[in-house]
Each structure stands twice: as structure tokens, then as C-alpha cells.
Amino acid sequence: MMQEPVRPLERGASERIKDFEEVVFKYSEEEALREANRCLQCKDPLCIKGCPVGIDIKKFIRHIREKDYRGAYFEIRKKNNFPSICGRVCPAEYQCRKTCVLNSQGAPFASEKSINIHFLERFAGDYAMLNNLSSGIPETRPGSKSFKVAVVGSGPAGLSVAGELAREGIKTVVFEALHKAGGVLRYGIPPFRLPGEVLDYEINYLKQMGVEFVLNCIIGKTKSLQDLKKEGFSAFFLGLGAGVPSFLGIKGENLPNVYSANEFLTRVNLMSAYRFPEYHTPVNIAEKVVVVGGGNTAVDAARVALRLQRLRGLKGRVSILYRRTEKEMPARRLEIEHAKEEGIEFKFLVQPEELLADSGNRLEKIKCLRCRLGEPDSSGRRRPVVIENSAFSIECGLAIIAIGLGANRVLTSSEPALETNRRGEITIKDNFLQSSLRGVFAGGDIVGGEGTVIEAMSMGKTAAAGITRFLKSGSLPF
Numbered sequence: 001m002m003q004e005p006v007r008p009l010e011r012g013a014s015e016r017i018k019d020f021e022e023v024v025f026k027y028s029e030e031e032a033l034r035e036a037n038r039c040l041q042c043k044d045p046l047c048i049k050g051c052p053v054g055i056d057i058k059k060f061i062r063h064i065r066e067k068d069y070r071g072a073y074f075e076i077r078k079k080n081n082f083p084s085i086c087g088r089v090c091p092a093e094y095q096c097r098k099t100c101v102l103n104s105q106g107a108p109f110a111s112e113k114s115i116n117i118h119f120l121e122r123f124a125g126d127y128a129m130l131n132n133l134s135s136g137i138p139e140t141r142p143g144s145k146s147f148k149v150a151v152v153g154s155g156p157a158g159l160s161v162a163g164e165l166a167r168e169g170i171k172t173v174v175f176e177a178l179h180k181a182g183g184v185l186r187y188g189i190p191p192f193r194l195p196g197e198v199l200d201y202e203i204n205y206l207k208q209m210g211v212e213f214v215l216n217c218i219i220g221k222t223k224s225l226q227d228l229k230k231e232g233f234s235a236f237f238l239g240l241g242a243g244v245p246s247f248l249g250i251k252g253e254n255l256p257n258v259y260s261a262n263e264f265l266t267r268v269n270l271m272s273a274y275r276f277p278e279y280h281t282p283v284n285i286a287e288k289v290v291v292v293g294g295g296n297t298a299v300d301a302a303r304v305a306l307r308l309q310r311l312r313g314l315k316g317r318v319s320i321l322y323r324r325t326e327k328e329m330p331a332r333r334l335e336i337e338h339a340k341e342e343g344i345e346f347k348f349l350v351q352p353e354e355l356l357a358d359s360g361n362r363l364e365k366i367k368c369l370r371c372r373l374g375e376p377d378s379s380g381r382r383r384p385v386v387i388e389n390s391a392f393s394i395e396c397g398l399a400i401i402a403i404g405l406g407a408n409r410v411l412t413s414s415e416p417a418l419e420t421n422r423r424g425e426i427t428i429k430d431n432f433l434q435s436s437l438r439g440v441f442a443g444g445d446i447v448g449g450e451g452t453v454i455e456a457m458s459m460g461k462t463a464a465a466g467i468t469r470f471l472k473s474g475s476l477p478f
């Protein structure tokens with residue numbers, strides 16, 4: 001008889017909304033073994049086809065079944081440098097779990113029945129962290145030490161490149177605009193989903209391998225690519241991410257207490273505003289908070305807002321407004337589930353039309369229109385169509401806009417020879433992710449694509465292979 005799926009334990013909703021501690025516990029050994037033993041070890045493992053980096057899932061699960069956790073970790077590491085991170089944040093329900101043979105094929109996302117591959121990946125990654133297995137990875141091949149590579153941006157793409165190059169014995173310096181490394185993993189994804197210690201562990205490991213981090217340094221402002229070339233860097237990787245928030249473009253968006261999700265999350269996650277005044281960054285909160293959007297950013301912002309309310313002793317409510325229905329929400333299913341358990345309200349098929357202030361110019365309500373679903377658009381999702389004469393309003397003291405992010409042009413606009421498309425994304429010229437500038441490679445959100453951590457890391461691996469090849473060819477950069 002088929003065994004029941006094993007879900008790891010979680011902190012209860014009423015307890016976890018009072019702090020920023022991690023929500024999902026890792027599998028115990030017994031739970032991991034039970035879940036691994038549910039895997040059918042298929043002859044043709046469909047799960048692998050769903051993994052964006054092609055991890056041999058069947059094999060790493062087999063290692064877990066055999067209690068060879070070290071083997072499981074190193075199997076994953078062949079394709080993914082950061083299993084503890086991906087095991088926590090990968091949208092597996094749209095990827096490997098969706099294609100797992102135990103899932104009903106053709107469903108929009110994985111059901112409970114498919115193997116919990118991500119939780120098993122996290123188990124192997126956390127085992128490696130606890131037992132410091134990374135230090136056993138063969139490092140630094142001799143012969144490449146004369147080269148120096150500059151990585152701009154310390155998000156998953158940049159970290160992945162740095163790890164790969166360090167292992168090749170290539171001196172790598174990561175330049176980061178912010179005062180802490182990690183990109184969205186640090187400033188966007190809240191610690192209750194990805195604790196800072198997990199990221200610190202991976203970054204410290206890179207440092208031990210010889211990677212240098214230069215923080216508070218904006219390439220394109222503090223220094224240019226030309227300056228770095230003069231300093232002796234022989235190749236470059238641009239992992240700049242997509243850090244510029246989009247806005248609705250409606251009346252009232254400039255009112256006080258209207259945040260972009262990026263600013264709101266950065267204040268809380270990166271600058272520890274939830275511990276104000278111990279930390280110096282303030283953040284506003286209100287009894288009635290409305291978040292606009294349907295992706296991970298919207299759900300994260302809503303859950304952070306709820307925790308801030310509770311920490312400040314406010315009872316209030318947090319609502320998410322989304323133009324489509326729950327089915328079309330791009331956010332991870334687990335986060336949607338957690339948000340519901342925590343009491344976040346979802347208002348579907350609703351589009352904001354105007355943000356309205358009271359007589360003291362304080363945000364008071366959002367005027368909205370109701371929508372219905374029309375024909376599918378270019379993303380394949382059904383387009384929201386506004387219903388005439390459907391206006392209504394929602395009371396709201398703080399609004400967070402989480403409708404998407406675009407390319408930051410600080411660096412690209414300082415290098416006219418670096419080709420970009422109309423969205424400001426860097427144009428890629430070959431399979432190794434080289435840009436229009438010789439010896440300058442790019443990957444992650446700054447080149448467009450799925451916008452996931454695993455995809456950014458995978459591009460980092462590809463670009464690192466391209467950089468190594470470029471350096472060996474003896475070519476000089478731009």
C-alpha cells in the first residue's frame with residue numbers, strides 16, 4: 001500500500017506570527033527516510049526533467065534511503081551549489097514535484113501525493129551544514145591563480161559564479177552595492193522562510209575558499225568596469241538582479257504610507273527595522289494593510305506586515321489584492337497556504353484604481369474595481385478584464401505595491417557598449433552567457449527569464465564555465 005506523504009513539522013500559525021523565526025522545521029532522520037522510501041525509484045525518473053538544473057533526484061533520494069546523507073549532498077552539489085537554500089525556496093511544486101510520476105500529470109502544480117523532493121534536498125543540505133561537509137569539497141586546481149575575476153552582485157547568480165571559479169583556483173572578488181551579501185536572498189526573502197544563518201554559512205564557506213567580498217560598492221558609480229579592468233581583472237560577471245520596483249501608475253501612489261514591496265522588505269529584512277529602535281531603520285505599519293500583487297514578493301510582504309502588526313501590539317488585518325484568481329497566483333503554494341493559516345485575507349479579481357487620503361493627507365482607503373477572467377495572455381494565464389460599474393473601496397492605512405520588478409540601469413547605462421533590450425536587461429550573445437562586451441558575462445534576473453533562485457544559480461554555473469574557457473583562451477576583455 002502507498003505510504004502517506006510526510007510533511008515536516010511547522011510552528012503553529014498563532015505562535016509564528018509573533019516573530020521572524022523559521023516556520024518549517026527540517027525533517028528528522030526518521031521522517032526523511034519515510035519520505036525517501038515513498039519514492040518509486042522510477043526507471044525513467046520524470047522528476048529530473050522538471051528540475052531546471054537536472055539534479056539526479058532519483059539518485060540523491062536513493063542515497064538518503066541508504067542513509068548515505070553525505071552521498072546525497074554531494075550528488076545534489078554536482079548541479080546545485082546551495083541545497084540548503086534551494087530546499088527552502090525552490091518552487092518545487094511547479095518544477096520537479098510537478099513532473100514526479102506520483103503527481104496527476106497535467107495538473108497546474110504538484111499535489112500532496114508527489115514526493116517532497118525539496119524537503120529531502122533541504123534535509124541533505126542541512127545535514128551537510130551541521131557536519132561541515134562543504135570543507136570536504138575538492139578545491140582550487142593549480143594553474144589559474146594569475147587570473148582575477150570581478151563578480152558584480154552577490155545574489156544567487158553571483159554567489160554561484162564565485163563558488164565555481166574559486167574551485168577552479170581563480171581569484172574572485174564579489175562587488176556588492178549593499179552592506180550585506182546575498183541579494184534577494186538577504187533583502188527580499190524574509191528570515192522566517194530563509195534564515196540569515198543559512199546564507200551566512202554559504203557565504204563564509206566561499207570566503208574560506210578565497211572569495212573576497214567588497215561591500216557598499218556600486219559598480220557604475222563607485223567604480224566603473226574600466227576601473228576594474230585597469231586594476232587587473234581579466235573577466236567579469238554581472239549578476240545585477242532586477243531590483244527596481246514597478247508601480248501601478250494610479251492616483252494617490254505618492255501618498256505617505258504607500259511602500260514598494262522592495263523598500264518595505266529591505267527595511268525589515270536587511271536593515272532589521274522590526275527591531276527598531278535597537279536598529280536605526282524605522283518602518284511604518286497600520287491596523288489595516290493592503291498588499292497589491294500575487295507573486296512571492298506580495299505574499300512575503302503581507303506576512304512581514306502581519307508580524308510587524310503583532311510585534312507592535314496591533315490586532316488589525318492584512319489583505320492581498322490580486323487581479324486574477326488563486327489558481328493564477330505565481331507565488332509558491334506553500335507560502336499561500338501559510339499566509340492563509342496566519343490569517344492573511346485574499347481578495348481575488350480585484351484591481352486598485354485610486355489611493356485616497358483623509359483630510360490630513362493620510363492614506364485612508366483604496367478604490368477598487370472588480371474583474372473577471374478573459375482569454376489567456378502571452379504568459380498563458382487568463383487575462384483579468386475589468387467589470388464596468390463595479391467600483392468599491394477598502395479601508396487601508398498602509399499599502400504595499402508588489403506588482404513586479406525591473407532591471408536596475410545604474411551599471412548598464414554607464415557602459416554604452418553593453419547591449420540591453422528595451423526592458424534594460426543585458427543581451428546575451430552566446431551559450432556561455434557572454435554579453436556584447438568581450439569577457440563580460442551576465443546571468444540571473446538581469447538577463448530576464450523565470451526569476452527563480454535556482455535559475456539564477458544555474459546561469460551562474462554556465463557563466464563560470466564560459467569565464468574559465470575565456471581565460472584559458474588567452475583573450476583579453478573588451
Ligand code: FAD
Pocket residue numbers: 089090091152153154155156157158175176177178182183184185188189217218219220239240241242243265296297300332408410411443444445446450451452453454456
Ligand atoms: P539578486 O538576488 O537580485 O541579486 C543582485 C545583487 O546585485 C543585489 O544584491 C544588488 O544589490 C547587487 N547589485 C545590483 N547592481 C549592482 C551594482 N551596480 N554594483 C554592485 N552590486 C549591484 N525565487 C525563488 O526561486 N523562490 C522564492 O521563494 C522566491 N521568493 C522571492 C521573494 C522576493 C521578495 C523576491 C523579490 C524574489 C523572490 N524570488 C524567489 C526570485 C529570486 O529571488 C530571484 O530570481 C533571484 O534572487 C535572482 O538572483 P540574481 O542573483 O539574479 O539577483
Ligand code: SF4
Pocket residue numbers: 038039040041042045046047048057058099100101102115117
Ligand atoms: Fe521518485 Fe517521483 Fe522521481 Fe519517480 S518521478 S524517481 S517517484 S521522485
